[in-house]
Amino acid sequence: MATGEVGEALRRLGIGVTAVRLYLALLELAPVPLPELGAATGLDEDELAAAYAELVEARLSSAATGDGEAVAPLPPAAGLQFLGRLRAAELDASCITVAGAFDTLRRRRPAAFKNDLVEVVTGEDIGPRLRQTWAGACDQIRQFDSPPYFPIPTATDEALATLTRGVTQRVVYSRESLEYPGNFRRSIEPCIAAGEQARVVHAVPVKLIIVDDACALVSLSIHEVDVHHTLLVVRPCGLFSALVALFEQTWQNALPLYDSRTPPPQGAAAPPQRPLPADRRMLALLAGGVPDEDIARELGISRRTLFRRLEVLMTRLGATTRFQLALQAQRRGWL
Incomplete structure (x- = not known):
């Protein structure tokens, strides 16, 4: 050199x-x-x-x-x-x-x-602003995730890079996020495997990203026509505090998705064998309330095959209902 x-x-x-x-x-x-x-x-x-x-x-x-x-x-x-x-x-x-x-x-x-507390970003400026703010996170990112999604092809890679830097990511997904074709396998599951803390609710109140204690990004997309036209950047103020409180309350009420790194709870009975990745994905989608048709499509199988897999899992765990299946799967650390 x-x-x-x-x-x-x-x-x-x-x-x-x-x-x-x-x-x-x-x-x-x-x-x-x-x-x-x-x-x-x-x-x-x-x-x-x-x-x-x-x-x-x-x-x-x-x-x-x-x-x-x-x-x-x-x-x-x-x-x-x-x-x-x-x-x-x-x-x-x-x-x-x-x-x-x-x-x-x-x-x-x-x-x-006084006019700097809320900034309006529109059109083609939204994508670069989202990426810039996400990349600047130092401590934690809190997010409500739901379609429609702004077209950022590298979004998953950037989320994984942020996790690698040690930034905590807590995401509340809507059921629509899990139902969105290919989204669970392509985006959600890799982030959970990398350390993201994920939960699910039937519907999130707003599309939201809170970066550290510095700003909140609120999407005002028009869902019916899938137009991403306005993004609000909210800096620390009363509105920012309300958005943080909204996230934390929703997070407390949301159902956890599985974490592939989490061992079974202490004292739980060990299963005869660990579930296949496809079965864990199926259980997570079931726990999120995704309909059978959408689960089958996400897994690339027929509804009949889906029902057979459910029957096998229920037999292995001694469950007679789907509720018991979810309960037993969570006790064994499968969710």
């Missing part, structure tokens, strides 16, 4: 220009006594001491003993992690400082920002 690229990478991590020059020379000459390194880089004694101390503090170089012993670069993994965490902490502190200054201004002059 070119030394220029290495130097630029170190500068982006916060290493000073002189220390970068010294480190590049160290890579070429090590092991080498520190005075010889200074002579090779043209640094005087004070400059050499300050720059090398910076490398030692960053855990990129061995400590100089001062008795002429040779110095050398250290394996960079630990040092780079240290610098990365340090820069991240500095960036977080800077963001807090700037945001705090703005909030102070907003509190001093509320009249100047």
